[in-house]
Amino acid sequence: xxxxxxxxxxxxxxxxxxxxxxxxxxxxxxxxxxxxxxxxxxxxxxxxxxxxxxxxxxxxxxxxxxxxxxxxxxxxxxxxxxxxxxxxxxxxxxxxxxxxxxxxxxxxxxxxxxxxxxxxxxxxxxxxxxxxxxxxxxxxxxxxxxxxxxxxxxxxxxxxxxxxxxxxxxxxxxxxxxxxxxxxxxxxxxxxxxxxxxxxxxxxxxxxxxxxxxxxxxxxxxxxxxxxxxxxxxxxxxxxxxxxxxxxxxxxxxxxxxxxxxxxxxxxxxxxxxxxxxxxxxxxxxxxxxxxxxxxxxxxxxxxxxxxxxxxxxxxxxxxxxxxxxxxxxxxxxxxxxxxxxxxxxxxxxxxxxxxxxxxxxxxxxxxxxxxxxxxxxxxxxxxxxxxxxxxxxxxxxxxxxxxxxxxxxxxxxxxxxxxxxxxxxxxxxxxxxxxxxxxxxxxxxxxxxxxxxxxxxxxxx
Numbered sequence: 001x002x003x004x005x006x007x008x009x010x011x012x013x014x015x016x017x018x019x020x021x022x023x024x025x026x027x028x029x030x031x032x033x034x035x036x037x038x039x040x041x042x043x044x045x046x047x048x049x050x051x052x053x054x055x056x057x058x059x060x061x062x063x064x065x066x067x068x069x070x071x072x073x074x075x076x077x078x079x080x081x082x083x084x085x086x087x088x089x090x091x092x093x094x095x096x097x098x099x100x101x102x103x104x105x106x107x108x109x110x111x112x113x114x115x116x117x118x119x120x121x122x123x124x125x126x127x128x129x130x131x132x133x134x135x136x137x138x139x140x141x142x143x144x145x146x147x148x149x150x151x152x153x154x155x156x157x158x159x160x161x162x163x164x165x166x167x168x169x170x171x172x173x174x175x176x177x178x179x180x181x182x183x184x185x186x187x188x189x190x191x192x193x194x195x196x197x198x199x200x201x202x203x204x205x206x207x208x209x210x211x212x213x214x215x216x217x218x219x220x221x222x223x224x225x226x227x228x229x230x231x232x233x234x235x236x237x238x239x240x241x242x243x244x245x246x247x248x249x250x251x252x253x254x255x256x257x258x259x260x261x262x263x264x265x266x267x268x269x270x271x272x273x274x275x276x277x278x279x280x281x282x283x284x285x286x287x288x289x290x291x292x293x294x295x296x297x298x299x300x301x302x303x304x305x306x307x308x309x310x311x312x313x314x315x316x317x318x319x320x321x322x323x324x325x326x327x328x329x330x331x332x333x334x335x336x337x338x339x340x341x342x343x344x345x346x347x348x349x350x351x352x353x354x355x356x357x358x359x360x361x362x363x364x365x366x367x368x369x370x371x372x373x374x375x376x377x378x379x380x381x382x383x384x385x386x387x388x389x390x391x392x393x394x395x396x397x398x399x400x401x402x403x404x405x406x407x408x409x410x411x412x413x414x415x416x417x418x419x420x421x422x423x424x425x426x427x428x429x430x431x432x433x434x435x436x437x438x439x440x441x442x443x444x445x446x447x448x449x450x451x452x453x454x455x456x457x458x459x460x461x462x
Contacts, residue, residue, distance in 0.1 A: 037124025149195030395446030
């Protein structure tokens with residue numbers, strides 16, 4: 001049986017953790033390892049791209065030096081073997097030189113194209129992965145480092161959130177990676193990274209290392225893809241706000257996807273698709289508690305109770321647009337959402353009255369003013385809308401569970417729990433799948449709302 005292990009940035013953030021991960025990666029299972037960037041490095045590279053776009057060449061050079069120093073120090077602390085350290089150091093030097101050339105050129109022309117931005121952001125994984133590969137080699141295993149492109153992941157040209165060309169990718173991975181495993185090697189693949197059909201570096205978007213792992217798992221028909229991080233698994237609520245929160249033993253693909261969307265796990269929205277297509281099990285486990293079973297994601301999960309989790313989204317804003325001109329006019333909502341999309345703002349939740357005279361939708365707070373200004377410039381000034389209002393002090397509470405569908409009384413229990421604690425519901429949304437009931441409450445009531453719903457459905461008793 002073949003496994004895919006993916007390790008997140010917090011799992012490899014210092015020398016002792018690198019050694020610990022290498023120990024996990026050298027268990028007796030046949031496996032392919034996927035590695036994320038070190039914790040915080042992707043943010044540094046995003047900042048680097050911003051500095052380059054503003055022409056701040058000196059700052060760019062300084063930040064590249066910081067990134068290089070961080071990885072070189074980690075390499076020296078984690079790897080004792082001179083041979084293994086020199087091989088990893090060579091790969092790191094190549095990546096740093098590549099990063100320097102691209103970033104400096106961008107700074108000189110004061111422009112970073114999407115293609116160049118991908119080339120910059122991909123360096124995080126390409127710097128961390130050789131270090132983990134060297135640590136695995138030092139434990140006596142035969143490890144080989146590869147970028148996502150070298151492993152065979154091919155995408156379209158949508159830089160920043162590229163879509164894999166699946167048949168080609170699966171064929172390539174089988175041809176390039178599977179023989180390495182069969183010969184006894186442990187390939188270490190830089191997550192998040194890929195290449196286009198023209199050979200340019202591309203990236204798979206937020207949470208892309210998880211996506212790399214499931215793509216590889218699907219290609220080689222892995223027994224299981226294990227996503228190692230610093231949490232015990234998917235939980236019934238955020239344990240930082242609900243003391244009684246519990247790890248969920250099993251969830252369906254659909255439930256895991258819903259939970260990930262609402263922050264239970266920072267995961268690529270399409271991450272589970274390859275696994276679900278081929279029935280590959282996915283498990284969330286804690287790197288620092290490897291003895292735990294974590295949460296298993298599969299097609300037919302053992303489900304007890306209608307509600308599985310209650311999740312909170314902070315830093316949200318509600319935008320409400322009004323106008324009688326929208327009533328009975330086809331395409332009004334499309335026009336509104338098209339203007340919001342042009343600002344790069346994602347809409348998380350939508351509610352519309354049956355009168356069609358107003359639409360409310362929820363976005364992340366950092367994009368709310370940008371979206372509102374776009375609507376003011378285009379649709380308010382033209383008279384298509386009568387008013388636009390933004391409410392910042394809100395939170396979204398999502399109640400999730402596959403068994404909610406067709407179970408009478410779920411909404412009644414939820415709203416009674418909130419009413420008993422004096423919490424007012426400002427907005428409601430539920431899809432036809434009935435797997436998710438999302439409500440908007442005042443920000444000050446968000447935590448108490450989660451606790452009330454969690455208790456009302458007996459999730460503290462699991």
